[in-house]
Amino acid sequence: MLILKNISKKLGDFHITDIDLEISEGTYYVLLGRSGSGKTQLLELIAGLNRPDSGEIWLDGENITEKRIQSRSVGLVFQDYAIFPNMTVFGNIAYSINSRNVEKNIVKERVGKVAEELNISHLLGRNTQHLSGGELQRVALARTLITSPRLLLLDEPMASIDASLKDGIKRLLRRLNRQGLTIIHVTHDYREAVSLASRVGVIHNGRIIQEGHPDVVFRKPVNKFVARYSGIRNFFRVEFVNENGEWKAVCNNRMVFNLSENSYPSEGLLILRSDDIKLSYQMPSLSSCNCFKGIVREILPSEYGMEITVDAGEIFYVDISADTFRQEPLTELSEVWLSFKPEAGIALHGTV
Amino acid sequence: MNKYGPFNWILLVLSSLVLLFLVAPLLGLFLQTGSSEFFETAKDKEVQQSIWLTIWVAFTATFFFSIAAIPFAWLLARKSFPLKSVVQGIIDLPVVLPHTAAGIALLGFISRDGLLGKAASAAGLSLVNNPAGIALAMAFVSLPFLFNSARDGFEAVPERLEKAALNLGASRSRVFFTISLPLAWRSIITGFVMMFARGMSEFGAVVIIAYHPMIAPVMIYDRFSSFGLSYARPAAVLFIIVALVIFTLLRLLSERRKPVFTKSEYVDS
16 A cells, blocks of 8 residues: 655645545556646655655555665656667566576566566567557566566556557556556546546646545546546536525526535536537427527537537537437537536536 | 859858868878888887877776766766866866966876875886876876766766666666666767877877877977978878777777667657
8 A cells, every 4th residue: 555645845846745645555546637737746756766855655554755766666667668778678678687696597487478468579679769659668567567566657658659559558557457556647638547547636736636536536526627637628607596495506697507416505616527418409308407409519520429519608518429420410500409417517616 | 053042152162161271281291291201100110119109098098087987977967966067167177278287287296296196106106207197198188078978978868767777676886887878878989089089199288297208299299399390290190090090990880889879769758
């Protein structure tokens, strides 16, 4: 188990401030943040490349705050992989075990085993200059995994590989995690968190602003920043009112949303996930729904299918799948009904 | 003719003038040296000995000083500490000093009354008029070339590669010998060759420390001042040829190692 207690570190003008974190064994932890949010710096503190100004780092019951990098058994895979260009793939993977104390046969056997596991056996004799991003990443992973780290730190592992290879890498990372390896994965892309994380932390300006199970973080973001970070684009400034025991949100005195929960602040933001909104030409029959008539302003292809912008007095961004779009093609400037369930609306205190 | 504008023509003329200025004296020197004088000089034992002395003393000086200068260059490339710019300034000092002044300063240091001189004479060695003294004079004026080139080489090695090696459990010294040094190797070799070349051609500082045994630049000067230009010329030609052959060979040797690393591949993203 990794425990960070009150970690602070000043790096030029930037501060990492009061990071408290507990990551239990076997967790796949995704740390989500923009570039410059402090996520890489936090990884470097855990790995021991930098020392915190204050606070403590504990790993498996041992205080490793002052421990040397070499003896932490925390494996770090750098964003650009930091492959040694003066060695072959074999040389890179064998680097940590290649010393006079280890017999050549054993080195060869261990490198062979990890290379096979990562499907790079055919690359072992190659120079590293002409490897693709995906291959370099596997080499970097193999080079770290051969050290049998207690904790694996990944800095933006998907950032420099082709989209077509991402699924393969995700499968590999999931498998490693299932085998019991604790992983901390740093990224700016919430979709990686959705597909991999068993826990998620959102870091901004050197502070962790929300942390927990991905469902909770993405379904109940604590503020607009986290909401934006989890891909939400529909934000409405509203007043929350209770009418005859039922809560409603009133936007700009004209649009009223039905809500499902039992208590709300007096005013704040109502947020809606783009994929929680349905579109149709016919008025939906469900009476409990929030239904609004609007005009399609823009249709753009997206990786899910289509992203539709609808003007219903307020602007709504709606994601629909390619299949749905094929079954009921929409055209720009056509009139449509948009609807969402009361449970889909998420209330946020304040306006930030 | 109209294909190139006037600016390009001006560039071409100016560049040609500079090249001519460099090549003409050397060409003249070669053309004015008759082959019979040249071969006679080449057979001269005194000339042979002096050129050989120059080569091995310059090489030894470069080799021994590089053992200390290369790790120091790494230190300056990687670490920041108070007064770092002062340290860098001190290293560059020999480049801006008049070399005879450098020789005088060094003489005070290595003569029998000097700090190093005392220690050497206690060990039964006199540094003045001795190859060891010549090596020190050569090293004093040429060390910045090796040092600065090595430091540039280390600076171009991404620090992340060293950190990655540490993260894989390697000791600091192993990281230095397996990552930093091999990746900065080309710059180090370039610096080594430059220091060696600069040491071989040094006259001002060496002549003050040791007129004898005569290194080639002193020998050429000695022939010129005692017997005149025509007597010094074949020795100069011979020394230039030997130096050119050595540096061409060293260059070829260092270029046979393919560049293993380009900085652009590892810039921060």
